[in-house]
Amino acid sequence: MTRFRGHGEKAAYLFIAIGVYLLLRAVSEARVSSLTAELLYISIAVSLFASNVPRVVDLPLHLVYPLRCVELFTFCLAVAAFLMLCARRFLL
Numbered sequence: 001m002t003r004f005r006g007h008g009e010k011a012a013y014l015f016i017a018i019g020v021y022l023l024l025r026a027v028s029e030a031r032v033s034s035l036t037a038e039l040l041y042i043s044i045a046v047s048l049f050a051s052n053v054p055r056v057v058d059l060p061l062h063l064v065y066p067l068r069c070v071e072l073f074t075f076c077l078a079v080a081a082f083l084m085l086c087a088r089r090f091l092l
Contacts, residue, residue, distance in 0.1 A: 019048035040081035
């Protein structure tokens with residue numbers, strides 16, 4: 001496990017890139033896909049941004065707690081949207 005030491009910043013950049021991709025996908029498919037799918041993509045993207053941007057950017061300490069709250073809220077929102085999509089898919 002010591003050979004992966006120091007690669008945390010690279011992983012954070014990868015997750016930020018995935019968040020940008022999901023955000024662009026949500027915006028580009030806004031008129032074609034359902035509102036729940038858009039909510040899922042956007043909440044996953046914001047959660048990825050909120051969890052990985054502080055790893056690569058120095059933030060003041062008074063911004064860390066609100067950013068953590070945003071991360072947890074959007075993660076819960078993504079889980080709820082995923083469950084709604086699953087319920088719609090399997091029940092209807």
